[in-house]
Amino acid sequence: MYTQRVSLEPIRYVLYGITERKTMANCRRCAIHGGHAFCVRRVPVFAALDDKELSHVASHIHQRTYQKGDILFLEGEPLHALIIIHTGSVKAYKTTPDGREQILYLFQTGDFLGEQNLFENHNASYTVExxxxxxxxxxxxxxFQALLLEHPVIAIKTIEELSKRIAQLENxxxxLxxxxxxxxxxxxxxxxxxxxxxxxxEGVLIQLPLSREGIANQLGITRETVSRKLSRMENGGVIRTVGSKRILILDRQTLETTANQMNAI
Amino acid sequence: MYTQRVSLEPIRYVLYGITERKTMANCRRCAIHGGHAFCVRRVPVFAALDDKELSHVASHIHQRTYQKGDILFLEGEPLHALIIIHTGSVKAYKTTPDGREQILYLFQTGDFLGEQNLFENHNASYTVExxxxxxxxxxxxxxFQALLLEHPVIAIKTIEELSKRIAQLENxxxxLxxxxxxxxxxxxxxxxxxxxxxxxxEGVLIQLPLSREGIANQLGITRETVSRKLSRMENGGVIRTVGSKRILILDRQTLETTANQMNAI
DNA sequence: GAAAAACTGTGATTCAAGTCAAATCATCTA
DNA sequence: TAGATGATTTGACTTGAATCACAGTTTTTC
Structure with a gap:
């Protein structure tokens, strides 16, 4: 059985080494005790700060919890904060006029969002759930603004992060x-x-963050098509579905080829 | 005849007022005389600088000219500069593995590009022509890095610009x-x-920056489809083509509706 | 200004993904 | 654990854009 290896924590541990996870553990503990220093340090933008500065930053933080399915904020709403995902994951999407949702990002622990609202009075450009x-x-x-003016290094880090996000969007x-x-x-x-x-x-086991419909909304296709394509890949021996929330990649090579040739069968 | 009204300069004049254009004229003149101060000021990022700082910035600038069709840089090439479009327009695209090009941006006078290569040693993520x-x-x-550390305001402006670009990409x-x-x-x-x-x-006359094929590459469809759809819009009285490089929008209302309902005929 | 080259428009056909409908499977709850 | 609920898969059919082919048009070049 795979189930024992499947929770999100050990997954990232396996792939990326333990440093991140260790910090995460501390962060979780620190949150319970009311501090935020480690939480803040997990955000790349603040990595350059020393402990004193970190705790200054941390003192300005407000924590909130949400249940699965809760909306963090809606597209179009005014938003006056930078939001850091401390624990869990969220999807960010725009609703198209015909009612479909186009998922733009999946954010996980350590990611930040809301950066475009930090300077001008822009409203949220997507809904986050x-x-x-x-x-x-x-x-x-x-x-955050005050911090930027004091620490140009943070500004540079922020620019780097935004550049990364741009590169990701371009891809x-x-x-699409x-x-x-x-x-x-x-x-x-x-x-x-x-x-x-x-x-x-046997390969790489993926814990799917989204349902078939969610995947469809990320790719701009329908859930039926997602099902059919996955079935086909399974028949072809490229993947194996494990329940409906997990997929095991058996033939990474073929998958890569398919991803690259773009005109696959 | 429309031809007399159609060059790019008066077009933007009509829509956006003359301030930008005026600066542009100065800029062109200043370039001829070897200075760059106005050129630099046209870039929003540097708008906050005073004259002395501007001329300092300008002293670090190198100018280059390109012919239509020239490649400014190729996807994957190392790039160690921020590039400002002083005059003219360019397209930025990625080449897909099957040889098509996906156009990501059209940049015009005053736009800057190459920002993602300013910090880490990233290579260009797209080709610019x-x-x-x-x-x-x-x-x-x-x-640029030195300038950022000295003037946090520029960093903030840069973050704003990047945020705008992100918003545009998200849309x-x-x-798509x-x-x-x-x-x-x-x-x-x-x-x-x-x-x-x-x-x-009669309406709004567009001077097309791209051929039918270019439009197709921006939208991820084929040039034949672009032709057919435009013909249909013309038959429906929504637009009128003026030669093949210009399109006159007759019925902005219908166009807007079509753009918004997303499931049009 | 004529010839060449590149771009554009249109028809016929094909094919992949969408739509609608129904059956099956997974998961949650009592 | 059984039943209920929602998610997923599969099938049949439709549709709309891609492809292929070629004629007409515009633009470039010499």
Whole structure:
């Protein structure tokens, strides 16, 4: 059985080494005790700060918890804080005029969001919904601005993070612009494997963050098509579904090829 | 005849007022005389600097000219400068494994690019090609970094600009994720109208920056489909093509509706 | 200004993904 | 654990964009 290896924590442990996870453990503990220093340090943007500065930052943080399915904020709402995902994961999406949702990002522990609202009076450009129980740390706009002016290093880090996000969006855009749905699904599975996968003897086991419908909303296709394509991949021996919430990648090579050739069968 | 009203300069004049254009004229003049102060000021990021700082910035700039069709840089190449479009326009695209190009951005006079390469040693994430004769001002990575540390205000401006670009990408993503091709074309025309359109008595006249094939590559569809959809819109009285490089929007209302309902005919 | 080259439009056909409908499977709850 | 509920899979059919082919048009080049 795979079930014992499958919770999110050991998965990232396996793939990325333990440093992140260790910090996470501390962070969780520190949160229970009311402090935020470690929580803040987990955010790349604040990595350059020393302990004193960190605790100053931490003192401006407000924590909130959400249940699975709760909306953190709605597209169009004013938002005056930088939000850090302390525990859990969320999806960020825009609703199209015909009612579908286009998922733009999946954010996990340590990611931050709301950066575009920190300077001008922009409203949220997407809706954010908890995929599981979530704890967030919110950092007010004013505090963040003051911090930036004091510590240009943080500004530079922020620019780097935004640049990364841009690069990621550009890639998603390229892959949506490409016709083949097979290619998109393969690329999505590769991405999930990195972010939600655990190495097991047979291959990489992915703990899916979204339902079939969620995947469809991320790829701009229908849930039926997702089902059919996955079935086909399973028949072809490329993947094996484990229940409906897990997928085991058996043939990484073929998946990669499919993702790259874009015009696959 | 529309031809007299159609060059890019008066177009933006009509829609956005003359301040930008005036600066542009100065900038062009200043470039001829070897200075760059005005050129630099046109870039929002540097707007907060005073004259002395501006001329310091300008002293680090290298100018280059390109012919229509020239490649400014290729996806994957190392790039160590921030590039400002001084005159002209360019397209930025990624090449998909099957040889198609997915256009990500059209940059015009005053836009900057290459920001993601300013900190880490990232390579260019897209290829940039001149759509007409282009003059660029390049600003070396080292100078820019030094400037950021000295002037946190510039860092903040940069973050704002990047946030805007992210918002734009997110919108493009949403529209590609949506199925209807009619919707995408309508949305593209609305976007072009704002950026490349002039108000004329009959409606808005767009000077197309790209060929049918270019439009197709921006929308992730084929050039034949673009042709057919435009023909249909013309038959429906929504637009009128003026030669093959211009489109006159007659019925903005219908266009808007089509762009929004996403499931149009 | 004529020839060449590149771009554009249109028809016929194909095919992949969408839609609608129903059956099966998984999971949650009492 | 059984039943209820919701999610997933599968099938049949439809639709709309891609592909292929070619004619017409515009733009470039010499």
């Amino acid at each position: 908890a995929l599981e129980n979530v704890i967030t740390c919110a950092f007010s706009r004013d505090s 998603t855009l390229k892959s 612009g490409v016709r083949s749905v097979d290619g998109r699904i393969a690329a999505l599975l590769m991405d999930y494997a990195e972010r939600f996968g655990a190495i097991v003897p | 001149a759509l007409e004769n282009v003059i660029t001002c390049a600003f070396s990575r080292d100078s 493009t993503l949403k529209s 994720g949506v199925r209807s091709v009619d919707g995408r074309i309508a949305a593209l025309l609305m976007d072009y109208a704002e950026r490349f359109g002039a108000i004329v008595p």
